[in-house]
Amino acid sequence: MSDEHALDADELEQLDQRGPAELNDPFVRREMKKAAVWIGMAVGVAALVILAEPLLLIFGGVVFAAILDGGTRLLGRVLPIGRGWRLLIVSLVALAFIAGTIWFAGFQLTAEFARLRDIVTLQINRLLALGATYGLGVETVQPQQLFEQAMSSLGRLTSAVSSVLGGLTNLVMIVVIGLFIAVEPRIYERGIAWMLPSDIRGRYFRTSDRVGKTLRHLMAGRLLGMAVEGVGTWLLLLMGGVPMAALLGLLTGILAFLPNIGAIVSGLLIILIGFSVNFETGLWAIAVYVIVQIVDGYLIVPYVAKKTVDLAPALVLGAQVIFGALFGIIGLALADPLVAMIKAALDQKSVDDEAAAEAETPPPRPAPA
Template sequence: MSKAARPTAAEQPGPTEIHDPRMVAEVKRAAIWLGMALAIVGVIVLAQPIMLIIGGLVFAVILDGGTRLLGRVLPIGRGWRLAIVTLAGFGFIGWVVYYAGTTLAAQAEALQAVITQQSEKLIEWARSMGFIKQGERFDLMGQVLGGAGRLTSAVSTAIGAVTSLLMIVVIGIFVAVEPKLYDRGVAWMLPMEHRARFYDISDRVGYTLRRLMAGRLLGMFVEGVGTWLLLWLAGVPMAALLGLLTGLLAFIPNIGAVVSGVLMVAVGFSAGSEQGFYAIAIYFIVQNVDGYLIMPYVARKTVDLAPALVLAAQLIFGALFGILGLFLADPIVAAIKTTLQELSAGKKAAGKRPSLPAGAGAEADPGPERPSSAPRRAPAGER
């Protein structure tokens, strides 16, 4: 640089240089508000990709949980255990499609006809009771589908559904192969003093979601198989299809149980009053087993989610993010609640921690202790 180009003492700060502390604080505050606004807009615009990523993370949690569980009985490398769990899952799905696909497809067509017939009978009964005016056209299925609105926009076509499912599977497998790699990637963007706390919270959220998904899969299995066997023994038609639908819908708390119950009762009464009452009894038996045996056990091992809280989250996420938001509302709420509990526990422990005496700064800080009521942390071998 030449002498003429060098700054001199007579030069004054330019308009881009901010030295006033109040101005700096205002600029930072404006940047925070602008960042929040952009984040909200990004969530709205990128709702579908965000839900696909969250779905992939939930699928990764399921694969990771199965891999850890298999490691307790099969001491081989993690990669081999993950491959076994993944292939077993896809193998089960392929078996169901291959051996039961034709039967279930025929039952699905019959189910549609039965639901249409039963809805027409319900409308006629409502007309006879005066709930609907005579001559008024009432399309029950149209009302249901119209009310669903945006809940079905994410999977409006079969191609879109298959593509979304494929993306979730691919993301889940990549994350499950090496989950700590992605933990370190997120932690790298945080300040050094917050990284240890982030790893702590990440471990606890993963622990919670693994047990939550394990309980959800167990509930799906119990409800699906139990419904199929009991309906088959009671002589209710389409028992296999109703069992499959009940098991799949069990992944969605509250709403899934209502939908499967309506289908079950409608098919039962289509075969006769006796089968209809059997269907009602079977529905309550299966739901009570899941609600009073499986779910309380899962809540003790993870976080206790109030039914009204989960239902409200399902309605909000379903309206904002479509069918994927409806499916993923439960794990999202569990992850948020676990994170808030961990942050609250850390602040309480930090507030109660006695101050160190003079000259004790070199001693190691023990860090916040977890409350005794919190679920047991996973052993080091499981992380």
């Protein structure tokens, strides 16, 4: 090789250095990790938006599994048989209740539903006419307009939930997922733990136990509230001669699953139906609503909060508004359990952090003699 093509020492040293395209270079690997994190976050957000409804259905299945598991544990206190048999009994009772409610509401109360719609529409139009006399300038509404406006206010991201077929399909999926999870919940818990680093699996199991216990107690309290509100409303309205007492009791019990919003909707229906008869019946309907809500608010809700987590009403209402606007009825129904699970997980994290801080703190030195 000629001298003009010979490489000096600096050029040879540059050739020995790694190029920017080599993956072994620490700088390249560091920048690729940063890019992977940003790309992963973008993909995760996109997947969350696209898979929002399936993820909510899975979470609904987890909530239903918590109900079944809680009932199985409760039944074990009075019936000393295997868990499989207890779960079978609870599952059959739950499925019978769901099927019976659908049959009772769909077939036995069809005529009353139509009557309820007409009465509510008439009463709302009376209120609007009263407002028009004071110069509010409002017009009358039709039942279909009320339904469409209510559905559009719950969000359009999952419009299929608004239809009867879509709602029944989602309900079936939630029930099936919940049954599979309730049969052997530890399989799924260990599967998630297997994907986590070994040094945080202990914290994961503690968090999972606390979240599961919170969800079981929350759902038990919610079912108790539904039963008390539904049966109490039905009996009290029946005593006061309010028409469609059975239908109003059923709707009140179902809507009790939705804190805050459900009570408002059921209360408006009860009061409108009561005043459709006469003024005295309307006052009785108001008294029934107040009594039922006092029992639920001052007895059942504090007891559930003591056993689970104390959720601020404004926090729950805000979560319901956001999830209802984004995901429709199913988001509205699952907002409260999701907030309770997040708060339970954060509480457990705080406990673990405090325990870790105390373990790292050296013991105090003894005082000099």
